[in-house]
Each structure stands twice: as structure tokens, then as C-alpha cells.
Amino acid sequence: MTHDPAPRWGVLSDMDGTLLDTESTWLRVIERFVNDHDGADAVGLAAASEGLDLDRAAALLSERLDLREPQSAIALDLDRRALAAYAESVTWRPGAPALLRALTEASVPLALVTSSPRHWVDRFAESVDLSAFRVSITADDSVRTKPAPDPYLDGAAALGLDAGRCVVLEDSQVGAWSAVSAGCTTVVVGDPARSLPPGVHRVSSLEHVDVGMLQTIVQRSAAS
Numbered sequence: 001m002t003h004d005p006a007p008r009w010g011v012l013s014d015m016d017g018t019l020l021d022t023e024s025t026w027l028r029v030i031e032r033f034v035n036d037h038d039g040a041d042a043v044g045l046a047a048a049s050e051g052l053d054l055d056r057a058a059a060l061l062s063e064r065l066d067l068r069e070p071q072s073a074i075a076l077d078l079d080r081r082a083l084a085a086y087a088e089s090v091t092w093r094p095g096a097p098a099l100l101r102a103l104t105e106a107s108v109p110l111a112l113v114t115s116s117p118r119h120w121v122d123r124f125a126e127s128v129d130l131s132a133f134r135v136s137i138t139a140d141d142s143v144r145t146k147p148a149p150d151p152y153l154d155g156a157a158a159l160g161l162d163a164g165r166c167v168v169l170e171d172s173q174v175g176a177w178s179a180v181s182a183g184c185t186t187v188v189v190g191d192p193a194r195s196l197p198p199g200v201h202r203v204s205s206l207e208h209v210d211v212g213m214l215q216t217i218v219q220r221s222a223a224s
Contacts, residue, residue: 008161008165009108009161009165009166009167009215009218009219009222010108010109010110010111010156010159010161010165010166010167011103011108011109011110011111011166011167011168011169011214012110012111012113012152012155012156012159012166012167012168012169012179012184013110013111013112013113013133013168013169014113014114014115014168014169014170014171014172014175015112015113015114015116015121015124016114016115016116016171017050017093017171017172017190018093018096018169018170018171018175018189018206019092019093019096019100019169019206020090020091020092020093020096020124020128021090021091021092021093022086022090022124023050023171023172025082025085025086026049026082026085027046027047027049027050028046028085029078029081029082029085030042030045030046030049030057030061030078031043031045031046032081033061033077033078033081034046034061034065037061037065037067039061039064039065045060045061045064045065048060048064049061050172050173050174051115051146051147051172051173051174051175052115052145052146052174053115053116053117053139053145053146054075054078054079054117054139055071055075055139055145056115056145057075057078058071058072058074058075058078059071061074061078062074079117082120083120083123086120086123086124089127090123090124090127090128091127091128092128093189093205093206094205094206094207095205095206095207095208095209096206098207099206099209099210100132101132102210102211103132103211103214104132106211108211108214108215109134109159109160109161110132110133110134111133111134111135111136111137111155111156111158111159112130112133112135112136112137112155113136113137113151113152113154113155113168114136114137114138114139114151115138115139115145115146115151115174115175116138116139117138117139117140118136118138118139118140118141120138121136121138134158134159135155135158135159137151137154137155137158141154142154146172146174146175146177146178147174147175147177147178147181148178148181149163149178149179149181149182149183150178150182151178151182152166152168152178152179152181152182152184153182156182156184162183163182163183163184164183164184164185164221164222165218165222166184166185166218167184167185167186167187167214167217167218167221168182168184168185168186168187169187169189169206169209170186170187170188170189171188171189171190173194173195173196176188176196176197176200177197180197180199180200185201185217185218185221185222186199186200186201187200187201187202187203187209187214187217188200188201188202188203189203189204189205189206189209190204190205201217
């Protein structure tokens with residue numbers, strides 16, 4: 001299949017769990033935090049934190065664990081714990097490097113859209129090459145973070161594209177709702193059993209995603 005010589009569409013990609021194998025590390029950080037505070041259902045609280053930024057995760061834990069310390073202090077503690085955990089290793093998810101290379105070679109504009117703070121992205125960029133992305137939208141850059149549509153609307157605008165001309169790569173329910181609410185064509189990678197917004201495309205791995213597939217689904221969506 002041939003591709004547009006100068007594509008009038010773009011790709012907005014989540015980072016943790018979608019491109020990088022960091023989401024599982026974040027969820028383990030949450031589990032350890034809950035256990036350290038003698039909380040119950042550490043696994044359940046970790047699952048509820050998937051896709052949330054630091055502040056939202058801190059608010060969730062503060063409420064569920066009935067913590068007395070300020071939410072800002074909880075967020076700082078989570079930040080410290082996460083950075084320590086990430087120092088061990090940051091690796092790509094299967095298929096991610098090949099897909100980014102193919103999109104770059106096809107001149108498809110790319111934006112990174114993540115609930116992680118800017119200093120996490122900077123840290124990860126020391127271990128993996130994120131230079132394929134023209135822009136990055138982090139938790140520090142949008143007034144409202146996922147599941148609000150703002151991050152993906154900001155990512156599309158930064159590429160000079162309408163959200164309806166963008167396809168999103170996501171792995172979380174929170175992120176999928178953000179993308180769909182923004183009006184983006186959405187591909188969710190991973191667990192097929194999770195409850196997701198209607199109309200999303202599901203794949204088991206980025207190894208099953210290529211430029212032609214993304215071009216086809218975004219153009220069909222834009223034409224409908």
C-alpha cells in the first residue's frame with residue numbers, strides 16, 4: 001500500500017505501557033506504597049491508578065487509604081519512589097522502535113502525549129531514543145490531564161492538525177477515554193478484556209501495527 005508523500009494525518013502516542021515497558025513499574029510502586037501504609041487491596045488500587053498522573057494517583061490514594069499528609073506530599077513520595085524504580089531499566093515495548101522508524105520514514109508527524117511529568121520523559125530519554133517525536137505533551141503541559149480530552153487536543157494542535165486527522169496509540173482505559181473524547185481515531189494495545197469506549201480499535205501488540213493500517217483507519221474515520 002502506498003502512503004501519502006506528505007501525510008495530512010498524524011500519530012499521537014501514549015508513552016508508559018504503550019511505547020515503554022514502564023507502566024508495570026509504576027503499578028508496582030503503587031502496590032508498595034499501599035503496603036507500606038498498611039492498606040488493603042494493593043493490586044486493586046494499583047489497577048485503579050493505571051493511566052493517572054501523579055496528582056490524580058495521589059488524590060486516589062489519599063482518599064482510599066484515608067491518609068493525613070497533604071496530597072502534594074503523597075505525590076512527591078510517589079515521584080521519588082517511581083524515579084528510583086525507573087533508574088533500574090527503561091525498555092521498549094515489543095514493536096515500538098520498528099513502528100516509530102516506519103512512521104518517521106513515511107514522514108508521518110508524531111507527538112508524544114503522556115500523563116507522566118516532563119522530568120520523567122527527560123529521564124526516559126536518557127535510556128531510549130524519543131527523537132522521532134516532533135513535540136511532547138506531558139502532565140505539566142495541559143490544564144486537565146487524561147481522561148480529559150485536553151492532552152490529545154493539545155497534541156494534535158501542536159502538530160497543526162485537527163484531532164479528527166490523528167490516530168492515537170494507547171494502552172489504558174483512562175487514555176482511551178481521553179483520546180476518544182478528543183475526537184481521535186484510537187488504537188488500544190494490550191488486554192482485550194478491559195472495558196473501553198465504543199469504536200476503538202484493539203491490537204494485542206504494536207508488532208501488529210504498521211503505517212498502512214494506521215493510515216487506513218484514520219482516513220476512514222475522517223471520511224465518515
